[in-house]
Amino acid sequence: MYNLYNLNKQGDNMDNHKKKLSIKDIAAISGVSIATVSRVLNNKGGYSKETEEKINALAKSYGYVSNMNAKSLRESKSQTIGLIVPDISNDFFATLALHIENYSAKHNYSVFICNSANNVQKEKDYFKSLASKCVDGIICISGLNKLTEDIIYNDIPIVCIDRYPENNKTIPRISSDDIHAAFLATEHLIKKGCRDIVFISSFTADYEKKERYLGYKKALDTYGIPLDKNYILQTQGKEPSQIEAEILITDFLKTQRRIDGIFASSDLAALGALYALKRANLKVPEQVKLIGFDNTLYSRLPTPSISTIERNPKMLAEKGCEVLLNMIQGKDIGSIDTIVPVVLVERESSK
């Protein structure tokens, strides 16, 4: 017979030094085979009520935890996904990560967090590492401009959120309606009376192809305002964009060009712009109106608070997870492109 000692003292065996039990141990103690233990522990059916209760009681009593490594090895799935983010300490990405973790946990997936720090090599290494850890899928907010063959391993499903590598038509993407967002932001400034609107682009190889530039351009076109390339500033990605934006605007002001509005493609850049304006003693919104992007703390907290674009990170995250889990399960994912709607948030900086 099996030994029932401590059966009632749940999780508190005589020897404090609990060695990890395997189903083999449980089987030995209970006097059934490991196959039966496995069946019971996984609710597979095909055993007597009596056996079921016995095994479950034993497992509970000994604080049995399954070994997911063994399980994964056997089943070729790990109930684990990888999340690659550029900067987890950034409010926007952190919020994204929160919702991704939430959704995943709810669906019984654990998530590896990988901070690429916008470093291409690091990101590539993470792909390999995640493949090695046998993740079932990867959610990627990529800094790479191309997800080339050599960095994608073994048909692991990948979903890109927000940023995404170009030239790739096979990887599903979840993104904000960026053109529309930029249009809304620029239009908002125009409707508030702005004509000389500076656009601060984030660092990118070719801004002219970027959605936010396109939306800015479209709004100017729509309202018959000529586009002046001198009004397009670009951060370099060397320093935090707040710092770079502050320098950019400070330098711009020195040119004596007219300016009555700024559309920054990130809240951080908008904040830098705000500081530059303050230092130049320009009143916001009276003299220059300002709008950012992302609806993060960077726009919510300063005085004046900065108008911005709310991108719904929760929906971005959940859509991303949903698509990824569908891919993992081999289900149809519908469209390869998912566009999440945006909404304009009006604050003091553009009143």
Added chain:
Amino acid sequence: MYNLYNLNKQGDNMDNHKKKLSIKDIAAISGVSIATVSRVLNNKGGYSKETEEKINALAKSYGYVSNMNAKSLRESKSQTIGLIVPDISNDFFATLALHIENYSAKHNYSVFICNSANNVQKEKDYFKSLASKCVDGIICISGLNKLTEDIIYNDIPIVCIDRYPENNKTIPRISSDDIHAAFLATEHLIKKGCRDIVFISSFTADYEKKERYLGYKKALDTYGIPLDKNYILQTQGKEPSQIEAEILITDFLKTQRRIDGIFASSDLAALGALYALKRANLKVPEQVKLIGFDNTLYSRLPTPSISTIERNPKMLAEKGCEVLLNMIQGKDIGSIDTIVPVVLVERESSK
């Protein structure tokens, strides 16, 4: 002989659908045994230069990635740690997470991110889940007031950062010098001329035992200011502490008690207090001086910017990792308590 086709076309085999190769496959292709392949791939030595080059070339050519599940199962270690945080979207914890991930990656560990949302049951479940995933260790910023036997599995090394469960003398803790921090903050207000200083405590069962209260009390004692319990406010943890603090201060102001300083035990609470003061048309710092805790965006961004306590999340994170990795390797960890120094950051709210 083994088949060298595509040996030069690294990572781009004929068939795009790369099936995951195992060392068995590599062995078969190369004509050596799996043991030799394993040796080469792990630099164990004991093979000819020729074999080494052949295997490595093959592995590279086929984009071989090791199966960490199998490796972990065999070696009983996963090169993986778990990180339990109350709220990853919170600036302070996100920064902590960033540095923990950084340090871990540098030491070849991957990290599972677990967001407990301050939910006790969720946190307990994460402990079990992490045990099941065979993590080598856990870094925990716990919401639990006790890490009881039944939630600690299988001798997995645990380190607590910042918050930590009471009544436990066996789990190493990395924390800020909270008593001193609170003393510094309160003393700072006193030196700036404050006498009627409200203390906003975070939600806790018994604030009188808490370090931050103790530091506050000590400062009052030191400067001969009597402690008045009416000046100790406590958030309830139901709403975001910013909201709760705003209500607490608003209600306090209605009592008509004298007030010329506020020490909040978190930046978020300080921010709420600031809003309450603003709405009551009390000038900060002229009429009421304010200091927070953590040096997050919540104190850095508002106008007036809020004085605060810098806690050095980078050092907290790195010390935590260092101790955990030492435990994992069975090394001596030195003291069970690691205290990370703090520094006062003076900003506009207490000028």
Added chain:
DNA sequence: ATGAAAGCGCTAACAT
């Protein structure tokens, strides 16, 4: 209803 045994990919002890 239950058991025996194979095998997932890997490492290491023990050959040779």
Added chain:
DNA sequence: ATGTTAGCGCTTTCAT
């Protein structure tokens, strides 16, 4: 220098 083999903990097929 290299090969053979056992076994990590688990699920599953095939018996019984």
